[in-house]
Amino acid sequence: MGTILGIESSCDETAAALVTSDRRILAQHIASQDDAHRPYGGVVPEIAARAHSERLAPLIEATLNDAGLDLSEVDAIAATAGPGLIGGVMVGLVTAKALAMAGGKPLYAINHLEGHALSPRLADVSLRFPYALLLVSGGHCQILRVEGVGRYKRFATTIDDALGEAFDKTAKLLGLGFPGGPQVERVARQGNPRAVPLPRPLVGSGEPHFSFAGLKSAVLRAKESGKYADADLAASFQQAAIDCVTDRLRLALETMDEVTALVVAGGVAANAGVRAALECVAGEFGLPFSAPPPALCTDNAAMIAWAALERFAPGLSDPLDISARPRWPLDPTAEPARGAGVKA
Ligand code: KG4
Numbered sequence: 001m002g003t004i005l006g007i008e009s010s011c012d013e014t015a016a017a018l019v020t021s022d023r024r025i026l027a028q029h030i031a032s033q034d035d036a037h038r039p040y041g042g043v044v045p046e047i048a049a050r051a052h053s054e055r056l057a058p059l060i061e062a063t064l065n066d067a068g069l070d071l072s073e074v075d076a077i078a079a080t081a082g083p084g085l086i087g088g089v090m091v092g093l094v095t096a097k098a099l100a101m102a103g104g105k106p107l108y109a110i111n112h113l114e115g116h117a118l119s120p121r122l123a124d125v126s127l128r129f130p131y132a133l134l135l136v137s138g139g140h141c142q143i144l145r146v147e148g149v150g151r152y153k154r155f156a157t158t159i160d161d162a163l164g165e166a167f168d169k170t171a172k173l174l175g176l177g178f179p180g181g182p183q184v185e186r187v188a189r190q191g192n193p194r195a196v197p198l199p200r201p202l203v204g205s206g207e208p209h210f211s212f213a214g215l216k217s218a219v220l221r222a223k224e225s226g227k228y229a230d231a232d233l234a235a236s237f238q239q240a241a242i243d244c245v246t247d248r249l250r251l252a253l254e255t256m257d258e259v260t261a262l263v264v265a266g267g268v269a270a271n272a273g274v275r276a277a278l279e280c281v282a283g284e285f286g287l288p289f290s291a292p293p294p295a296l297c298t299d300n301a302a303m304i305a306w307a308a309l310e311r312f313a314p315g316l317s318d319p320l321d322i323s324a325r326p327r328w329p330l331d332p333t334a335e336p337a338r339g340a341g342v343k344a
């Protein structure tokens with residue numbers, strides 16, 4: 001049995017959590033910075049880094065207090081070490097290093113994407129490797145075969161925007177505020193998903209990659225035409241995005257070696273429409289479907305502590321001089337997708 005303190009600070013959530021190896025989240029706190037970034041319509045890295053450094057220490061203290069634990073009773077310290085906004089990542093990693101050094105505890109420098117990729121196993125005790133994973137967040141849109149801890153084979157990535165980014169940009173151009181994904185989902189519930197003709201980029205193409213930039217531009221043109229209600233635009237966008245994801249996923253699953261389940265993780269996995277569509281795809285392939293509860297899909301520290309617990313038993317801890325990494329692909333052998341920009 002082990003208990004790990006996890007720290008997350010790679011984007012705009014400051015989070016701490018205490019998780020045990022038998023999958024209990026003893027306590028967790030997530031401080032969102034939405035209010036600080038809202039006036040800018042997106043995350044401002046400098047503001048994020050400052051907010052993390054102000055909030056993290058009291059948040060860790062509150063998490064320990066809630067669990068009734070002293071730092072000496074924690075077995076290891078874990079923090080996101082990348083990829084992400086480097087200022088924020090450094091705040092979390094340096095804090096973790098200081099706690100690890102002061103307490104003589106092992107340090108786990110966790111890949112944030114691995115946190116998302118393994119989070120379904122925190123929620124679902126029956127989920128076994130290897131599984132097919134759709135990882136959809138604000139910065140990433142990938143299909144992976146998760147073969148074990150630290151073993152990921154990437155089948156697809158985006159050649160332009162990530163899926164969460166497309167939701168956020170659509171929300172912005174519809175004037176729905178920040179963060180956009182949950183707003184688009186809320187407004188889409190009142191709309192007709194077939195009302196606005198929108199493209200499904202790359203659907204039917206032979207490579208399983210994603211593209212969402214053209215979809216976002218089409219939403220902008222439709223909005224500017226003045227012909228459609230915002231609810232119909234949101235619903236039609238969400239449907240087009242879902243159609244793209246399910247088409248790409250079917251193609252990837254056809255070529256993937258055997259897997260135990262179809263799994264979704266990352267912030268967009270909180271979307272009920274996306275979850276329902278993926279459950280259907282899983283059914284078509286005769287696979288069980290697994291998705292963490294929505295609160296474990298968006299950024300949190302429990303998934304960081306859990307990823308460390310997966311590394312704890314084999315003793316895969318990290319040295320105290322490990323560096324933060326702005327980019328850190330899960331599958332370093334994967335070729336960049338055609339037209340890919342900076343997405344890992
Ligand atoms: O995993 P996450 O919290 O942070 C990153 O690692 O990027 O993902 C955040 C992304 C944002 O783009 C947000 O708009 C999107 O996930 N998101 C959603 C929903 N909740 C969060 N997108 C669609 N529907 C949602 N309910």
Ligand code: ZN
Binds near residue numbers: 137266267299
């Ligand atoms: Zn994330």
